Amino acid sequence: MARMNFRTMKFAKVYPLYVQKVERKGRTKDELDDVINWLTGFDAAGLQDQLARETDFEAFFAEAPRLNPNRNQITGSICGYHVEDIEDPVEQKVRQLDKIVDELAKGKALEKIKRG
Numbered sequence: 001m002a003r004m005n006f007r008t009m010k011f012a013k014v015y016p017l018y019v020q021k022v023e024r025k026g027r028t029k030d031e032l033d034d035v036i037n038w039l040t041g042f043d044a045a046g047l048q049d050q051l052a053r054e055t056d057f058e059a060f061f062a063e064a065p066r067l068n069p070n071r072n073q074i075t076g077s078i079c080g081y082h083v084e085d086i087e088d089p090v091e092q093k094v095r096q097l098d099k100i101v102d103e104l105a106k107g108k109a110l111e112k113i114k115r116g
Contacts, residue, residue, distance in 0.1 A: 006094045007058040012051045018101050025105040035100045038114045041065035061093045073115040074099050 022032050033047060041064055042050065050060055061067070074096040075084045083099055086092040103113050 006088075006091045008056050009094075010054050010056055011060040012054040014057075015051060021101060022105045025107065027104050027107075031104060031110060032101065034110060035104055035113050036097070039064075039068050039071055039097060039100060041067070057094050058090050061090060067093070070115045071096050078102065 018032055019029050023029065033044065036042060036047060040061070043065075046065065050063070055063065071093075072084070076082065076099060078095050078099045081095060083092065083095045086095055100113050104110075
């Protein structure tokens, strides 16, 4: 099975799906934005700018103000792939984001999602 091309996938198309996922599980958009801020350094205005410009994931992570140095502590399986074993840097960052969104939706405490 061919792997998805995360470089050209639009963050603005995926973000509403993240919001739906966490809200279905009783979490909030603000909590989602908080974990995205932890991972990328985007504040509310920066995140809105990324959404408005419909950047792809490659640009989204390239333009991130500061990628959290603790992001490498995000481990485990997401969509059948071990996050820590993914070699493509863009795909790994997307899967790290997917993993923390899953953790949020599953009710994990924000302090634990933010890893240190």
